[in-house]
Amino acid sequence: DGPVVVFTHFADQRLYLLSPGTGAEPAPLTPTSATGGGLRWCDPVVRPAHRDVVCVLEEFTGDAPTDVRRVLASVPLDGSAADDRSAVRELAGPTHRFLTGARFSPDGCRVAWLAWDHPAMPWDGTLVRVADVMSDGVFAGARTLLGGADESVSQVEWTGDGDALLVATDRTGWWNLHRVDPATGEAEGLCPREEEFGGALWKIGLRWFAPLPGGLVAVLHGRGAQTLGVLDTATGELADAPGHWTEWSPALAVAGTRVAGVAAGPHSAYEIVELDAGSGHSRVVAEEHRPAVDPAYLPQPQARTFRGTGGRDVHAHVYPPHHPDHRGPDGELPPYVIWVHGGPTGRAPMVLDLEIAYFTSRGIGVAEVNYGGSTGYGREYRNRLRGQWGVVDVEDCASVARALAEEGTADPARLAIRGGSAGGWTSAASLTSPAGDVYACGTVTYPILDLEGWAADETHDFESQYLRSLVGDPQADADRYRDRSPVRHADRVDRPFLLLQGLDDVICPPVQCERFLGRIGPGVPHAYLAFEGEGHGFRRADTIVRAVEAEVSLYVQAFGITRHDVPVLDLKEDA
Template sequence: MGETVRTLAYGSWPSPIDAALAAAHDGRPDFVGFVGDEAWWTEPRPEEGGRRTLVRRRADGHEESVLPPPWNVRSRVMEYGGQPWAGASTHGGPLVVFVNFADQRLYRYEEGAEPRPLTPVSPVGGGLRWAEPLVRADLGEVWCVLEEFTGEAPTDVRRVLAAVPLDGSAADDRGAVRELTDGRHRFVTGARLSPDGRRAAWLVWDHPRMPWDGTELLVADVTADGTFENTRTVAGGPEESVAQVDWTHDGRLLHSSDAGGWWNLYRDGEPLCPCEEEFGGPLWQVGLRWFAPLEGGLVAVLHGRGALALGVLDPETGEIVDAAGPWTEYAPTLAALGERVVAVGAGPHTAHEVVELDTRTGHCRVVGAAHEDAVDPAYHPEPQVRTFTGPAGQEIHAHVYPPRHPDVTGPPDTPAPYVVWAHGGPTSRAPLVLDLTVAYFTSRGIGVAEVNYGGSTGYGRAYRERLREQWGVVDVEDCAAVALALADEGTADRDRLALRGGSAGGWTTAASLTSTDVYACGTIIYPILDLTGWGTGETHDFESQYLESLVGPLAEVPGRYAERSPVTRADRLTVPFLLLQGLDDVICPPAQCDRFLARLKGRGVPHAYLAFEGEGHGFRRADTMVRALEAELSLYAQVFGFDPPGVPTLELGE
């Protein structure tokens, strides 16, 4: 605390963290890999239209962005994308292939030259899309996941593994793309090649399952000319989720499976370290990596309950030695070269950084996207990792961030206003990392509680399946239970509770505001609002049958779809709200917001609707994020009764 601590009303504390600062630090480095002995990765550029660039770390430690604007290294496979680049070291330097977001073509990049397209543009539907490339310089090809639209509907799509010539001969010729698999399965991940090049392994799954419900692990023999033969299923099934597959350096198959109730590691079908921890996660994108085999036989792993730590597993003993350092949460991206491991780590006081672990010495160091405190860390939130009890006595995991300011405190014996955050997914979880968006609120005297409600990942399959057919029930109950527990213990002000969330979290927010009296207001961000519409063609292929497990089979329980939908219950909404939506969103389309607002018309509920041109599912542009964040704070200020300095007032209409 400073020498003179002032007492000010919660919400009106002066903060050095403005919306522009929070927006500038949004996003994280991702998709790490090696090109030769150099580490490469993708990195967000919110101030450059929200693009993602490719970054390399040269041998002398110099970091540089490889591609200038407007190149945007991002795949749209399954809409959420996946590994968008791969590289190899050649005599002439790095040879890198990448997906460009604007046209979804695959490009070849070499130093000193403009990127050259390798794949054609398709006029059909969403076109041709690529992800999880594997450079096969020996064959003159790059192997990828190919997503090909066959019609105009979002579900008119097929996915196969395909080989693209590196010489550019397929740039205008779809016929020059060689298909490696037969398209029998709806979803595929990229192929992982055995060290001798004679076998390939990949994952598949089919509707209505999501990849965390059940996947199959396939292995095929690979001929000298790169043809797949004798494809067989070696693990997985309808009730078993295999999250990742790879090969050890001596040619043994490694995979992570939740057959035992937790994603654990298996080698040639035998468990390596059976325990109630996760060594995998939800496959929202193809190319996610929770483990990486090392040359000497050890395996770099991400593991834990809730937050995942980086460690090195000895398969012979089952022992894990964790990397030292301030990073307590790792993103699902890993790459290994020799005894080196590159990962993306963060912690409660550190934003995501690219870190390198030397497995011989155990030494871990930052090698990219180094965290620099944008403000005095005294303004950073201090998280409390807590477990609450739900209505049926079950555990609810949450991170609680009380208001924090070095020079200001709230009025004595007065609880703070709190905003409960519901994460997206819903098969996901809130990471325990330094987030300046959280700090934007806590440094002003507003508490934040991130709830990893039933259905969240990181706590085993049983916790994940608490949400089966209970979406809109369990998530709503768990968020309310945390909010009310904080009020009951005197931490939060019962009359000044809010709820906010994006995507599936937007659904939970809207479902809560239309079914409970817990919250005084809410912020609903690119939400699902109408289950029936969403489940009958209003979303993309990947999630088009997600509701079959989250809500129940539409053909059997159509009434449940209508009854739970906020659009049906709009007449029960009585508190102010802010609705934020990207107009280019194909996952949660704006039509859902339009329908919801139409049902509210004339009901006298104060609200604001901000729709953003050029934004899809997840805001990426700095100016969008600034507007959205300031609008959210203004909503709370008006409802909770405080005056935040320097924040424009959001006009609430009825």
């Protein structure tokens, strides 16, 4: 009868209900399952009229990571399903492999969601599904309204009056905002621009726009970086929010005319910011940035566009070395490390990163490369990586490294590459490719190294067929899978490298690192640090400190730098 909070508890993956102010402990709403990964829930929407919460249910049907089904389900708020799976109602059949949470019309009589199927990823092609909501809360007449194999819709919402849907679709080549008739599917562009009003749907619940009263919509938009603005859907006018923030996360929330979001800048960490769309005033409401180090030590980043192979544009952020009390020796160019973001369908934002500052304040420059295939620059740029993973990304990173050397920014003899996850793949592929001869050393973190193994059963369901678009068909293009896998060419590595891995990583499992190391030739200085209790992305402070100090030590040794403030990394040369 009062306010409630429904959340998923990570430890047991159950849904819980909390009644704030009552002093009661959170009560479980959903059962557990011993099959595979059990039952998992996300994107909950509470329906007070039906006394339930509607979620995406992910239910494992076996032990393999791909033995899974997903449906929209209703969980009663009275706790009757806490020990009874049969009390969970499935609102629509499992017609698609993947789906997002339900978005209900203001009157609760209609519902919309997104769906897609293997082998597509959500930035390749998605469907907008709509249905009627019956008096008992179940869905009826589910149908596809919009989308397809070559159209990515990254978000769907209802307008405030419930007469139409708002979607971010890339049908024009850019994720632009459209108004859609829920009866016919006819779509009208609201602010046609060569900018992105959406992004890659890596997680369920991401929100790039949110309807406001009076036909206004809070939107994130931009080319590369996205900023917050308010769009008047009647006139197409777009007014940006004031403030120093240059990057906004797709996590918008609205209450009346107030918009809340998470934003950062080159010299400020992510803060929770509120915009009053009525007055145009912005303010930090939580997690206010407080400098962890003296800002004088922070680098001044530069947004750059370089010319890559064939004259194509390659976007990057360059962070020159900087220290308030020291400068490099006269006549000596600084070393630079090429940083490769993960994904690979993602983007490196230009925001405060103390890890970057750690390197730049020690005389090592950083260049973050948003290589072809990255988001933020339209579908054509994103599609450059289709069938070309391990080629375009490697070439683009090398192009930036060579350009920095040729223009006199970086020492051509002291260039390195580093990356994690998909960035670890690009780093390893560079070290085993002639295109990577520009680098003196490299750091490879929780990487993909063996395409054949990863395409079989060595990753989770979401990305289990990702390689079909990035590389090709595992059977028809088997030679391509073998030829591009760094594990197949580990014997080509002839320069120092550091390999970092979490032993609990289920996305890029440590077995791939072990295969790679088993094929390294003798005489190559290298180190392998594997961390217990760490998964895909390091979380513990001691792990992060050890990994960063090891990386700096690698560069100190490879670049001939004299430093005594980091532990010496033991680089062995035996096979």
